[in-house]
Amino acid sequence: MFVHPQRPIWNDTSTCKDAQRRASADLTINGTTLLALALQHPSIHIRASQQITPASIKSVDIEFRPLLPSFVHRCISLCLPTYKPDEWVPLRRAREQFDATLGDTQDFDRWIASCLTINPSDAYVTHMIILGYGTNSVSLGCSQGLVYFTPVWRVFIRQFLEETIADRVSYVEARINFSPEFMIGPDGKANAPHKEWLRTFQDVLAEFRGSLQAQGRDGEFIGAEHHQLRYYEGFDLVGDENVLRPLKDYLPQLLSFSTLQASRGLPEHQRIPFIFHAGETPGDRSMADENLYDAMLLGTKRIGHGFSLVKRPKLMAMCRERGMALEVFPISNEILVYWLPFHVILSG
Structure with a gap:
């Protein structure tokens, strides 16, 4: 919600089309959608802080990262007793080799999506005693390895804009996390500087605004119709x-x-x-x-x-x-x- 001392605005996106929103880009799109984007890229790997079992699955920490094509993985499943903590496994293989006692591939998808989502039980029960950024950091840490990968980044931005409009939000300020000095490129190397991130964002935004105008929907996005958009x-x-x-x-x-x-x-x-x-x-x-x-x-x-x-x-x-x-x-x-x-x- 964005409140001006002379012009208060209540961000009720169910009734107010021109709501204003400021968003941490990493945490914006649906976890299931983000996983679907990741599964399109065989270079994306996953690792866990310990073997995934019925006892550990709700508390284990996971991380994603695109790795070099030359990387040779030594394990095909997060669930095997031989799995070593923080050992990288191809995401697709981890999904295929999900232990049957934990469910099938759809259960794997639901588990990953839950790790990418701040849900009520995390906010009000699990992390109730943690005062601060603990809950946000868990989801943010999971998503960064997926979002800051150039082949995913472009599609991610478009999905972010689509979901913004679907939420009836017509003005948005996307907060991009510039903590990594470079984004990982298609070759698995961290070599895409910040200016490329922003250039891609600008290109996708221009395409998105153009598609809305072509559909006669440009009025749904204030930035496209009434304001000269400032990228900074x-x-x-x-x-x-x-x-x-x-x-x-x-x-x-x-x-x-x-x-x-x-x-x-x-x-x-x-x-x-x-x-x-x-x-x-x-x-x-x-x-x-x-x-x-x-x-x-x-x-x-x-x-x-x-x-x-x-x-x-x-x-x-x-x-x-x-x-x-x-x-x-x-x-x-x-x-x-x-x-x-x-x-x-x-x-x-």
Whole structure:
């Protein structure tokens, strides 16, 4: 949900066509769909932290990765007693050799899809005692090895846009995780730089907008009809504020970034603004809480999450005075257990 102090918007996508959404791209498309994309590529492998058995299947950690064509796998199943932790197995073979006591290939698909999905039992039961990014990190870690593979990336973006429209969301900001320096290419080597990721995104977006226009559906996507789309909406630092370094530790770099843009004579509307995550914490007077002050001093265009902002009436007033937008995420707050949903409170 994206809230502007003068123009509040409720992101109810069942009734509001022009809802606004900001999304972590890695976690957007259906897990079953992502698995189907992965199975089209024989180079994609899977590994597990231990042998998959009826006792371990719900707690085991898994990871995906496209490997070099020359890679020789030594095991054909995650379920064999001889399987060694973190040993790579071709995804297709792992699916074919899924232990019969665990089910068939469809059961394998359901298991993988569940690993790629944040579900209610994870959010409200398994991870209830973990305050922070634990639940998100589990699904994100699984999906990255599938998403950041150039042959999948292009199809993934198109599917992401299709599902966005299907959800009746007509404006979206996709947050791409730039932590890997390179994406893995078709040859199994990590050699696709960030600029190629963005170029592909731009190409697919242009194709998608064109297909909507050809169908007379361009009004379903605000970015295609009413706005000149900016591929860089802003600069942010993302992560668990409760354990990572605060904004003030990056002041020299952040200030020089602003100075550099001004020194090059860029007009205001062409500069990349700050759009910081800040105050995404249930704590009080912590470093994460202090990020709110530093974000505003740095001139952030808006504040992501801002969960602890409600404890700071003066900062709330400053947000209103400056016309600063606040991105709020009730569902994310539930998943990260920053507050308890009503059904949990009532059942407890």
